[in-house]
Amino acid sequence: MNIVQEESRRDRKKLQRRLLLIEIARQLIATKGLRSLKVRDVAEAVECSIGSVYNEFGDFDGLILTVNRETVLALTARLTAVPSDDPLRQLHGLADAYLGFATEHANLLRSLFEHRMEDDRPFPEDILAMVMDAFAVMHAPLVRLLPDHDPGDVALLSRMMFSAVHGIISLGLEERMVAVPPERLRERLAHFIDTHLAGLGIPRR
Amino acid sequence: MNIVQEESRRDRKKLQRRLLLIEIARQLIATKGLRSLKVRDVAEAVECSIGSVYNEFGDFDGLILTVNRETVLALTARLTAVPSDDPLRQLHGLADAYLGFATEHANLLRSLFEHRMEDDRPFPEDILAMVMDAFAVMHAPLVRLLPDHDPGDVALLSRMMFSAVHGIISLGLEERMVAVPPERLRERLAHFIDTHLAGLGIPRR
Known part of the structure; x- marks a missing residue:
């Protein structure tokens, strides 16, 4: 094996481990919640050292942010896939899509909204922009419904x-504080x- | 000092330490957030052992629940103090009161909604009932506005x-994910x- 092959093999292994670390962290957050996520558990599951996890993601927040970025991208993809031909149907479709995503990925969505950076450091701008993009999908149908x-x-x-x-x-899916029963x-x-x-003057469908 | 005096002195000291532990935990949650709360920090601030904290509250969740119970009681007191003579004004007053409480006690309110029990144990019924009582304050004015x-x-x-x-x-007060600017x-x-x-057929004030 020559040097180039050797380097590309090492890069491939590094990338594989990175993806595995993200996948393990996502599974742990999804099943046990962000609060239970320990860097030690992630490292043990991937059979690497805690130092390697920090090396790969800068710090523990870096790993969480990577999982959260994928969550918000998956949510945005789900929302943008809602048909936009009829703005009223689109708004209902967006609420349904959000409910569906929140039901399937309750802990991942919670992690997105509940994660705070250690030592009060500011969030990286890119994830804030991603969340704003998810917010923005409701904008287009409302513009069409309220042209004036x-x-x-x-x-x-x-x-x-x-x-x-x-x-x-989010309160509806908290079984402990049931604002509205999930089935309704x-x-x-x-x-x-x-x-x-209707309060905005748009007739019911 | 006789035995009765000695016992009552010990009870008093025990109660004082309990109140101090709660107060320290509340301050730490309020300033640094629930996620940063460590039982070690609470014990150190009160100059007692970690074991004493567990003894007093059963476990770490017991301490958090005690703080959260006081938060929901304070919130409910604030909400029930809103004048109820006019149901429309009352609803606006409730929203204002909730906003005021959330602004002053952002981390304490987050702790109430974000706290999960360790090992997925169920929440004690009493705190669930307290949260439902807070929910219920909006009910009376709506009943008056929608008698039929x-x-x-x-x-x-x-x-x-x-x-x-x-x-x-809660999203409006997350500075990182500003849905609506706090000042608006x-x-x-x-x-x-x-x-x-208006959408429910009740005219604007």
Whole structure:
């Protein structure tokens, strides 16, 4: 084996370990929750040293952020896949898609919103921008439904509605603090959106 | 000093230490967040052993639950103090009160909603009931505003609105994921409630 082959083999192994570390961390967060995630458990599962995990991701936050970035990208992909031909149907579809994602990946979504950086360091800009992109998907259908509204108002309105839907779903899925029974969440969310749109002067579908 | 005096002195000292432990834990959660709370830091601040903390509260969750119980009681007291003479004004007052509490005690409120029991043990029933009591304060004014609605529907509706307001406030106060700028939260919340009530057929104030 020559030097180039040797280097590419090493790069490949390094990449494989990186992907494995991310996958193990994701599984641990998904099953046990972010709060239970220990760097030691990740290292043991991948059979490497704790130092290697830090080397690969800079620090423990780096590993969590990597998992959270993939979560927000998966959520955004799910939201942008909702058909946009009819803006009213699209808004309902977005709420359904968010509910579906939150139901399937409750702990991963919690990790996205509950993760704080150690020592109060600021979040990297890119993940904030990703979350804002996920927020923004509600904007386009609202612009179409409210063509005469001030664009700044519609932007705020879409964030308000996204936050409201997020609150309803996240408290609804907390079994311990059941705001709305999970089996009725889908129907109540649809009713919530219709009521809110009616209040904005948009007739119910 | 006789035996009775000696025992009462010991009880008093025990109670004082308990209150101090709770106060230290509360301050640490309030300033650094629940995720940074370490039983070692609490014990060191009170100059006792870690074992004494466990003895006093059963386990670490026991200490966190004690702080969280006081948080939800303080929140409920703030909400029930809102004047109830006019149901519409009361709903706006409740949203304002929740926003005020969340602004002043951001980390304590987060701790209430983000705390998970170790090893997936269930939450004690009493704290769940306390949270439900906090939820319930929105119910009475909605019943007055919607006298002809099905009571079960109004109960669900009030929980939906509480969850929505909670979502708007909690994401709005996350500086890293600003859904709505904090300085506009109060005005947007009022608009949100008016819009939603208008959608339910209740005229704006």
